[in-house]
Amino acid sequence: MFKELQLPFVELPKSAEELRAEVRDFIKEELASKSFAPQCDSWLGGFDPEFSLKLGKRGWLGMTFPKKYGGHERTALERFVVTEELLAAGAPVAAHWIADRQTGPLLLKFGSEEQKQKYLPKYANGEWFVAIGLSEPNSGSDLASVSTKAERIDGGWRINGSKIWTSGAHRAHQIIVFCRTEPRTEDRRAGFSQIIVDLSTPGVTVRPIRLMNGEHHFNEVIFEDVEVPDYMVIGTTGNGWKQVMADLAFERSGPERFLSTFPLFKEFIRIVGESRDKSVHVAIGNLTTRLWTLRHMSLGVAGLLEKGQSPEIAAALVKDLGTQFEKDVTETIRLLVSIIPSETSDSRFEVLMAEAILHAPGFTLRGGATEILRGIIARGLGVR
Numbered sequence: 590m591f592k593e594l595q596l597p598f599v600e601l602p603k604s605a606e607e608l609r610a611e612v613r614d615f616i617k618e619e620l621a622s623k624s625f626a627p628q629c630d631s632w633l634g635g636f637d638p639e640f641s642l643k644l645g646k647r648g649w650l651g652m653t654f655p656k657k658y659g660g661h662e663r664t665a666l667e668r669f670v671v672t673e674e675l676l677a678a679g680a681p682v683a684a685h686w687i688a689d690r691q692t693g694p695l696l697l698k699f700g701s702e703e704q705k706q707k708y709l710p711k712y713a714n715g716e717w718f719v720a721i722g723l724s725e726p727n728s729g730s731d732l733a734s735v736s737t738k739a740e741r742i743d744g745g746w747r748i749n750g751s752k753i754w755t756s757g758a759h760r761a762h763q764i765i766v767f768c769r770t771e772p773r774t775e776d777r778r779a780g781f782s783q784i785i786v787d788l789s790t791p792g793v794t795v796r797p798i799r800l801m802n803g804e805h806h807f808n809e810v811i812f813e814d815v816e817v818p819d820y821m822v823i824g825t826t827g828n829g830w831k832q833v834m835a836d837l838a839f840e841r842s843g844p845e846r847f848l849s850t851f852p853l854f855k856e857f858i859r860i861v862g863e864s865r866d867k868s869v870h871v872a873i874g875n876l877t878t879r880l881w882t883l884r885h886m887s888l889g890v891a892g893l894l895e896k897g898q899s900p901e902i903a904a905a906l907v908k909d910l911g912t913q914f915e916k917d918v919t920e921t922i923r924l925l926v927s928i929i930p931s932e933t934s935d936s937r938f939e940v941l942m943a944e945a946i947l948h949a950p951g952f953t954l955r956g957g958a959t960e961i962l963r964g965i966i967a968r969g970l971g972v973r
């Protein structure tokens with residue numbers, strides 16, 4: 590029997606639209622003062638701690654956190670509006686992205702009182718950055734094969750192993766390490782935990798893995814007898830799998846999963862605005878209708894979050910369709926306009942095109958590869 594996917598239709602409240610106007614004014618000012626230039630995939634490549642601090646001061650980070658932890662007790666829909674405006678503008682939001690998007694909600698759900706008091710205000714201020722330590726040289730899609738290990742020592746844990754493709758670890762303050770804390774049993778998913786590791790702890794080595802254009806985004810993070818105190822374990826020891834799945838739902842559901850190439854799309858429309866070429870009009874029409882549908886689906890996920898429901902299946906669906914869309918934007922425009930993409934060009938369009946082409950291969954991999962997401966969706970709908 591097939592199950593239905595419940596994705597509510599969400600209309601934004603007046604307060605969210607008022608907030609949108611505020612964010613647009615802020616972006617206009619920032620663009621006028623040349624504080625940033627619009628960038629494709631700015632939530633991965635636009636690392637600007639000063640910009641994060643500015644957002645923190647305006648109350649646009651940690652928006653849904655309780656006030657007692659430095660948050661603003663605003664709704665998931667209001668947060669949606671702020672993030673979609675920043676992404677659409679190609680603003681440099683990478684520094685705080687992980688802390689604000691998923692580590693904060695993770696600690697709110699599973700963290701200890703001490704962890705919440707210590708870290709959430711720093712996330713909300715935009716002064717503390719986090720890396721995700723899931724993938725390993727031999728474990729990507731098959732997360733249950735992770736072999737980084739933490740063993741019990743007096744008053745804490747000793748970690749050994751390595752993580753790979755770790756976004757921003759060279760600039761982050763801490764990493765959330767998904768590791769084995771109990772020996773492997775028949776249940777491959779049992780015995781994992783999530784541990785917060787300060788990246789300055791002795792025994793942690795961060796090595797760059799450069800993109801083909803030389804950009805330093807990824808890292809390999811190696812743990813050699815890294816000792817952490819007990820209070821750095823998030824939630825319950827051994828409950829890591831369940832926690833990480835909740836974490837991934839936050840990671841997959843947001844507007845960043847279809848807006849990474851929006852700055853390119855916008856610039857394309859500006860440039861070809863007067864074109865009489867029918868194929869250009871058709872392409873813009875097709876992409877816009879898909880974008881609008883995705884936006885409503887993603888808003889539906891924000892609506893589920895607002896109600897405190899788990900958006901796991903819907904998030905996987907939005908991520909799958911959204912990242913295909915981001916790639917299609919790049920490919921459609923590349924085939925319609927004859928330019929030489931270049932990151933050093935004086936033309937913003939050529940720069941955006943270059944960024945989109947270079948980053949596109951990662952869209953459908955990061956946060957869960959296409960085939961894996963489709964498996965989750967199929968299981969969730971009862972067709973597998």
Ligand SMILES: Cc1cc2nc3c(=O)[nH]c(=O)nc-3n(C[C@H](O)[C@H](O)[C@H](O)COP(=O)(O)OP(=O)(O)OC[C@H]3O[C@@H](n4cnc5c(N)ncnc54)[C@H](O)[C@@H]3O)c2cc1C
Nearest residue numbers: 721722723724729730754755756951954955956958960961
């Ligand atoms: C831009 C970017 C940023 C990233 N940032 C981080 C980060 O910060 N932290 C982190 O931990 N990781 C990060 N990753 C890693 C990412 O999570 C992994 O790349 C992803 O989970 C896939 O794992 P893999 O690369 O090992 O590929 P594999 O798991 O080897 O998969 C390779 C291909 O095989 C397919 N495949 C695998 N298993 C199956 C199956 N059972 N059935 C059908 N097809 C299958 C996959 O869909 C994929 O197409 C990042 C990746 C990218 C591209």
